[in-house]
Amino acid sequence: MIENVSQPVSTATESLNAARNIIPNQEYLLQGSVMDSAVEVLLHRLRGLCDNVDSGPEPFYDHEMCFSIRGAGSMQPLLLRVRRALDYQDMPWQLRYIGQPEIGDKSRPTIVRNSIDIGTSATVVEFLTELGCRMDFEYIVRGYMFRKGRMKITVSKIFKSGQGKPLDNMEALSQSYLVELSVLAPSGQDAIAEDMRSFAEQLRPLVQLEKVDCKRLQHVP
C-alpha cells in the first residue's frame, strides 16, 4: 500500500484528536491459574485453539519492576511498571500505567481498566528514580504466549528475582501458573469482552478464567 504523500498538512492537535479513537488505552482482562501438574494439558489445548498452530507457542522471559511515587499530600501513590524482555535484549523497555478497574455493572464479563504503555530505552529506571519514584517490588516472569485474533493469552510462572543476576537463584513464587487473557483496545469496544468470555468458556474445565478483584486479595497494612 503506497502512502499518498500529498495530504493537506493538519496541526498536531487535530491529528492527535483524530488518533484518540484508535489508540488502544483500555485493557480487558480475565485471569485464572492452574497447578504445575495440569499446565501441559492446558498448553496443548491452547495450542490447538489458538492461531498459527504450525509455529507453536512463543516463549517469553521478562523482568518487571514496579515503581510508585507519592504526590504532594496524602494522595494515592501513582504506580508505574517497567518491564523488559530478558530474552530479546535489543527490544525497547516498556513503561506501563495501569489504572483502577472500572467499577461498572456486575454483568460485565471482563475486567476493564485503563492501560497506557510506552516504549522506552533502558535508561527509564534512572529517569524514574530521578523523578522521585521508589521501586516497590520486582519479579521475573517466564512462560508462553498465544494469540487468537486480537486476544492474547499468556501462561506464565512468576519467580522471585535473586539479588544481583536475575538468572540464577530464581525461586518460584508458587507451584502454579498464572493464565491471563487480555485484549488492548480503544475505549468503547465492549463487544470484544463477549468474545473473550466465549473463549474462556472453551477453556472451562482446564482453567477457570474470571474477573479477579485485586482489592479483595490485597492485605491492607
Place this chain on the structure above:
Amino acid sequence: MAYSVSISVEAPIENQIQEITYDGQELYQSPLSMSENLARLAQKIDFNKVIPEEVEKENSDSLEKSDDESSSKDSAAFQSSLWPWDSVRNKLRNALTEVCVLSDVLAIAKEKRYMVLDPVPQEGVETKPMVQVYARKKALAGAATVLLTGAERLRTSQTEISRNRTTPDFHIELLRLRQNWRLKKVSNSIIGDLSYRTAGSKYAQTGMFEVTKAEEENPTTGSPPPSPGPGGAPKPSSALRVMVPSELQGVAYIEVLCQKDQEDLCSASINVLGSGPTATNPDIHWQQKLEAAQNVLFCKELFNQLAKEAVQLQAPIPHMVVGNQIMATVLPGIQLIISLCHSTGTDKKPPSQNPPQKSEHDHVLEHSLHQLLREVHHKNTHHPFPHPSSGPIGPSKKRCLAGPMAADRYELMEMMKSQTLLEQIIQQAQHFFMRLRTEYVLDTIAKEVKDPLIVSHWNALNSPTQSCVKINIMTHGYDSVCRTSLIVHVGEKSLKCVCRDGRVMHMSYEPQELRDLIFCQIYQHQITAVQALAKCMGWQFLANSSHLGLGAVEPLGNASSCILASPIGDRLIAVRCEPHMGVQVAIAQSPRKDFFPGQLVKERKWENLGGSFKEVRWDKMEGKNFLNKMELLMASLTSS
C-alpha cells in the same frame, strides 16, 4: 347502661395443645397419621388372650360350670371388638407355637439323649446314560442350528454388499473428506469451506461447497463391459457428491507471458473462457474437484489483487487492464502480460486464434506470483509477538523501536511503504530479462573473441532480483601468467561492474554498454598480459600507458600501450592495443643499422642511440595467439 361486648365464638380445638411458647403462640399436637393410627390400634392387641377354638374347648370342658355363658359371652364380646385384627393375631400365635416346637425339637436333638437326627437313606436315581446323551445331543443340535442360521445370514449379507457395491461406505468417505477439508453441519446439510480464509486471505468471495450423498446407481455387473474406446472403462464413483459454486468450477491458472512489443495489442488475446454448459464432469473424484475449485479461487484472488494494483499504481508507461488480462511494460520494448485462464472443462475446441508470436508461458513467474500472494496471506496471520509480553500485538520490531529511537515523520512514512504484488513481479520480470541479455552478450563475445578466452561463472545462489557473474579473461596457455577478472552484478534495470583494480562502473539495461565494456577490458588485458609475460621472459618494462593520448581518437575506449626492452637492451618492442583497430607492434634496435655519418652527425658512436621503430606485420607472425606471438617475438629478439 348496655355496653356492647364482642364475643368471639370458636369451634373447640380439635387438636390438643402441646405447648405454649413464650410469645403466646400455641403449638398443637398434630393429628395422628395413618401409620400412627395403625400402630395405636395394634398396641391394643393382647396376644395372651385365648383363641376362640380353645375358648370352645374350655367351654365344652367346663359346661357344668355356671359361668360358661358369661365367659363365652365375654369371649364373644371380646372377639367382636378385636375383629379386624383377629386373623392376624391367630396367625402370629400359630407361628409362635410352631417355632417354639421346632426350637424344642432341635434342642432335644442336639442333646442326643432322647432324640437323634438320622439321615434318610436316599435311593440312587436310576439314570440311563444313553438317554442323557441323547438329551444333550438334541439340546446342542438345537443351539447349533440357531447359531448357524445367524452366521449364514450375516455372511450372505456381507457378500452381497461387497459384490454389489464397488464404492466405499458413505461415512468412510465423509471421514476422509473431513480429514482434508473443513466441514460443518448446518441443519440438514453438510457445508464445507475451501477458501484461504483461515490461512490469512481477506478475499470477499466465499468458497462454500455442499456435500451430498451420491444417488444410488444401477450396478453394472450384469451388462458386459464396454469396449475400450474414447470413453474408457467406467470408473467406480464415490459414495458422496460435492457441489462447488458455479463460478469456481473448472480449472484455472494464471498465464504469464513476456513478449516483445506488438503493434496490435488487441490481437494478443488468449482467452479460453468456456461458454458452454456448466455441468461438470461427474467422473472427477471429489478431491480433485475441490482442489481445482480452490485453485480457481486462489487464481481469482491473485488476479483481482493484481488488477486493483495495476489501476492504482502510477507507472511511467501506464499499465492496462483489459478483460482478464493485465499488460505492464517491463523494459522498453518488452511487455509482461498476465492473464487469468479459466476453463470449465466442457469447451473441447482448441483456441481458434493463436497469436503468431506466442512466447512460452513462464512457469517460474507464475510460481513467483503464487508465492507472493501466499506471503501476503502469511503476513496477515503471523503478526510478531510483543517482547516484553505485556505490549500490544501487532507492531513490528522496527515500529516498536521507532519510539525510543526518535524516528521522525519521514522515517515513519518510509516504514509504512511496502511493495505491491505487481511491482514485485515486474521487478522479477525485469531482472529475468537483464539476466537473459547479459548471458546473451557474454555468450556472443565468447564466441566471437577467441584470442583471450572469456570465461564466465554465474553464481549458483541468487535472488529473484539479483544475480552475479564473474568473468575471467585469460589467454590460452598463459592463464597463470595473467588473468583479468571482473564481477558483474545484474540488478533489475541496471548492471554494476566491479573490476579487480577497484573500479566500479554502472551500466543501464542496454546490452551494448556491457559489450563495449568487455571489449575495453579485453584489450587492457592484452597489455597487462604482455607486461607479465615480459617479466617471465626477462625483458624489461620501460613504460606503459592505459589511456594513450597519441594517435587517432578511438571511437570506443582508449588505446593502451607499453614499451619493452630486451635483457641486454639492444632491442625495443612497442605495443599499442585498442578495441577498434586491434594490436600494433613495432620494434627498434639499438645500434642503428642505417647509420650514415652526415654533415651534422659525424662520429660513429651516435649509432648507439637506437633506430626508429618499424612496424611488424602482425598477421604474418608465427604464433597461436597474441601472447604466443609476443613470446616468440621476444624470444627471437633476445640475443645472449
